[in-house]
Amino acid sequence: MGDLGWIFISTLLINNFVLAYFLGLCPFLGVSNKLEVSFRLGLATIFVMVVTALCAWILNTYVLIYAPYLRLISFIVVIASVVQLIEMAIKKLSPTLFRALGIFLPLITTNCAILGLAIFATNKGYGLWEGLVYALGAGMGFTLAIVLMAGMRQEVEKANAMPKLIKGFAFNLIISGILSMAFMGFAGLFSSS
Amino acid sequence: MAKEQHAYEEFMKGLWRENPVFVQVLGLCPLLAVTNSAINGLAMGLASFFVLLGSSILVSLLKSYIPKQVRISCFIIIIATFVTVVDYSLAAAMPVIHKELGAFIPLIVCNCLILGRMEAFASRNTLRMSIADAFGMGAGFLFALVALGGVREILGVGELFGISLFGPNFEPWVIMILPPGGFITLGVMLLYFNWVEEKKNKLDKQLAAEAGVN
Numbered sequence: 001m002g003d004l005g006w007i008f009i010s011t012l013l014i015n016n017f018v019l020a021y022f023l024g025l026c027p028f029l030g031v032s033n034k035l036e037v038s039f040r041l042g043l044a045t046i047f048v049m050v051v052t053a054l055c056a057w058i059l060n061t062y063v064l065i066y067a068p069y070l071r072l073i074s075f076i077v078v079i080a081s082v083v084q085l086i087e088m089a090i091k092k093l094s095p096t097l098f099r100a101l102g103i104f105l106p107l108i109t110t111n112c113a114i115l116g117l118a119i120f121a122t123n124k125g126y127g128l129w130e131g132l133v134y135a136l137g138a139g140m141g142f143t144l145a146i147v148l149m150a151g152m153r154q155e156v157e158k159a160n161a162m163p164k165l166i167k168g169f170a171f172n173l174i175i176s177g178i179l180s181m182a183f184m185g186f187a188g189l190f191s192s193s
Numbered sequence: 194m195a196k197e198q199h200a201y202e203e204f205m206k207g208l209w210r211e212n213p214v215f216v217q218v219l220g221l222c223p224l225l226a227v228t229n230s231a232i233n234g235l236a237m238g239l240a241s242f243f244v245l246l247g248s249s250i251l252v253s254l255l256k257s258y259i260p261k262q263v264r265i266s267c268f269i270i271i272i273a274t275f276v277t278v279v280d281y282s283l284a285a286a287m288p289v290i291h292k293e294l295g296a297f298i299p300l301i302v303c304n305c306l307i308l309g310r311m312e313a314f315a316s317r318n319t320l321r322m323s324i325a326d327a328f329g330m331g332a333g334f335l336f337a338l339v340a341l342g343g344v345r346e347i348l349g350v351g352e353l354f355g356i357s358l359f360g361p362n363f364e365p366w367v368i369m370i371l372p373p374g375g376f377i378t379l380g381v382m383l384l385y386f387n388w389v390e391e392k393k394n395k396l397d398k399q400l401a402a403e404a405g406v407n
Contacts, residue, residue, distance in 0.1 A: 019372060020372050021226060021372075022221070022222050022225040022226040022372065022375065023222055023226075023300075024222075025221040025222050025225070026221065026222075026305060029218075029221070069277060069281065071277075071299075072273045072276060072277050072280070072299050072302060073270060073273045073274065073277065076269055076270075076273055076302065077266075077270070080266070080269075111303065112222045112300050112303035112304075115299070115300060115302060115303050116222075116296065116300055116303075119296045119299050119300070120296055123295075123296060165384065165387050165388060165391060166384060166387075168387075169218050169380075169383050170380050170381075170383040170384040170387060171380070172380075173376050173377070173379050173380030173383065174376065174377055174380035174381075176376045176380075177373045177374070177375075177376030177377035177380060178373070178377075180372045180373040180376055181368070181373040184371065184372075184373065
């Protein structure tokens with residue numbers, strides 16, 4: 001596998017945005033009660049992340065070399081407005097797609113995983129292709145984590161055996177801890193190669 | 194004097210009764226990501242505190258000039274400005290800690306706690322009250338960060354603020370300073386807070402019942 005392949009595997013499994021970097025925890029803990037909704041949220045996140053990587057690369061190459069201290073502000077403003085524009089375009093062009101993904105778009109824009117992606121990609125000095133693959137891996141990693149989490153939560157709900165005290169955030173955090181421990185096993189992929 | 198009392202109330206509210214982390218469960222990303230030692234927690238807490246205080250002051254001063262429709266964007270730009278200030282000053286003053294916290298300093302922008310306080314409090318209250326609220330919430334967040342970082346550092350390396358506690362025979366519980374430890378420690382802490390809350394509610398009910406009987 002080439003460099004791009006490694007970047008993808010590494011962000012998807014080993015350095016999973018949610019389980020290793022704690023990015024995007026709000027939707028991860030908040031929206032993960034229904035499997036289907038989580039999956040759609042994941043798809044929308046992949047989409048916004050790829051757009052973000054593109055915007056970040058354009059800003060980094062053409063604008064921010066002249067004014068590095070504006071990095072943070074311009075990332076936020078540009079990403080938010082581009083996502084807003086795309087949202088309007090989708091609404092116009094494909095109402096079905098909008099109903100499936102659209103409602104999540106404004107929520108995702110203020111998610112720390114999105115800004116985190118732009119900042120990490122910049123810090124690692126990724127070019128256009130590397131950045132896009134990184135975004136794809138991060139988005140799919142987020143989807144994987146949130147879908148697994150939603151599946152576990154649904155099963156536990158069915159069992160209906162939890163004491164009242166532990167229900168809610170405390171329980172979700174402990175499940176996430178166990179999930180995160182399981183994902184640590186993937187770290188072996190890198191050292192063995 | 195009455196006003197003085199009120200500002201004090203706002204401060205205590207943030208520190209304990211409506212603690213941003215343990216009660217409202219906000220601002221989890223920076224909270225979990227940097228608390229693998231107490232000193233990192235402290236640095237992150239101070240940085241967030243400064244951003245929260247600065248943007249609270251600015252937002253509450255500008256509240257009558259910010260148009261309602263674009264207020265969220267304005268808040269985010271104000272917050273991002275303060276975060277940039279913190280980022281650059283920390284890089285200049287404490288390069289080691291800045292390196293350790295890395296990308297998580299810029300990510301203070303996305304801390305929903307800060308945006309939430311702007312929307313819910315600073316944009317609706319006087320400067321004085323906003324400062325009191327920012328002090329309370331900032332201190333509550335700082336307290337949570339240091340508590341979480343302290344617990345994880347004690348269990349994970351057997352030290353607190355870099356001072357060894359148990360001597361050389363201590364077998365560190367390494368998982369506590371790795372990501373899973375963060376999730377589990379916070380989960381257990383929330384459980385404890387739920388328990389305290391439940392006990393208090395029971396006690397209140399009991400007292401109310403007794404009062405009713407008498």
